Amino acid sequence: MEEKRRMMEMEVLKKDPDHQQIDELMSATFSKRRKEIVGDQPLVGDVIARWPAMFCERQVRAEFKRVVSTDLLESFLDGLDDLTPRLLEVYEAATKSAKKPALKAILDCLKKDDTNERRRTAALLGLPHYLREEPSDIIRMCDAHGETLTAAMEGMQLGLLIGYEGENQDVFPREVFNEAVVVEETVVLHNFKDVPSSFAMHLGIIYCVNLEYPRAMKYSFEFLQRVVMKINQIKPLPESTASETSS
Known part of the structure; x- marks a missing residue:
């Protein structure tokens, strides 16, 4: 071997x-x-x-399928499309019954451009806010021609970096230049042009490299795994952790 x-x-x-x-x-x-x-x-x-x-889309999808016997991108997008209308409804209701300015700002973006891709994006970016999580260290926006990549990734242990071009007046950009999956302040996957695909690849990398879900968005990732992708299989524990659990 x-x-x-x-x-x-x-x-x-x-x-x-x-x-x-x-x-x-x-x-x-x-x-x-x-x-x-x-x-x-x-x-x-x-x-x-x-x-x-x-560390490329082709092999992440192949490795994910070896680990959980499920097509990563197809399962993620199909599950997301099934749930997006309902998620947006509960987000809308939440903004009326509680003070959730970040969630409202995400929904307001759809009033300007209500395409299927942006609805998917709103459903994903709104999830941690709805679940009362703080995604700022996990999902970051940056001007593709502004701050340096090193500065944008500073302190980022696991997350998505969404690069946009031009002025970005909305919570999430209309024109995505490039998206990257970052692990330990290192870009491990890039060249994605939409948020849903990069989210799927982010989840795929977590499985392929056997990482824990980032604590700040733990419930969001568990929702994506169990509800969106319908995967109940728990990722294998490292041997040391498994031994401690058994004992």
């Missing part, structure tokens, strides 16, 4: 890598990779160094 891992590592470095071969090598080394990630709990930087092929 180590030989196959090295083959994968070398293939990724090529100018024109063979994606079919990478798929086969990643599938063949799955058990070795899970043993390392779940058992050893390495830093994300170490995982990137040893398994560079995993």
Whole structure:
């Protein structure tokens, strides 16, 4: 398996890598990779160094399916579309019965541009506010041509960075330049153009690298897992944690 891992590592470095071969090598080394990630709990930087092929949309979706037998993007978007109308209704009701200015500001964005994609975005960005969570350290907006990437990611252990172009007068931008998944102040996935897809990839990375849900949005992610994607399977515990739980 180590030989196959090295083959994968070398293939990724090529100018024109063979994606079919990478798929086969990643599938063949799955058990070795899970043993390392779940058992050893390495830093994300170490995982990137040893398994560079995993950090792209194609491989995150493939790895997620190996872990939970579900198509990541399809399941996420289908589940979100089913729930978005109801979520927006309960958000609207919540803004009338309680002081939730952040949630109201998100809903107000739809009055200017009520497309399906923006309704999905409003449903996702409104969720932590509805659940009385604080998402500011998990979801950040930044001017693509303004502050540096390093400054935008400062202190970000796990989250989404949404880059926009031009003046952004709304709670979430109309023109998304680029979105990235950040882990330990490092961009691990990028080049997403819409919030729902980047949310799905964020969840996928959490599963692939066996991370805990960020505490500030724990209930939001559990909702996405159990209600939106209908996944009741609990992520595998690291060996040390599992031993402590058993004892």
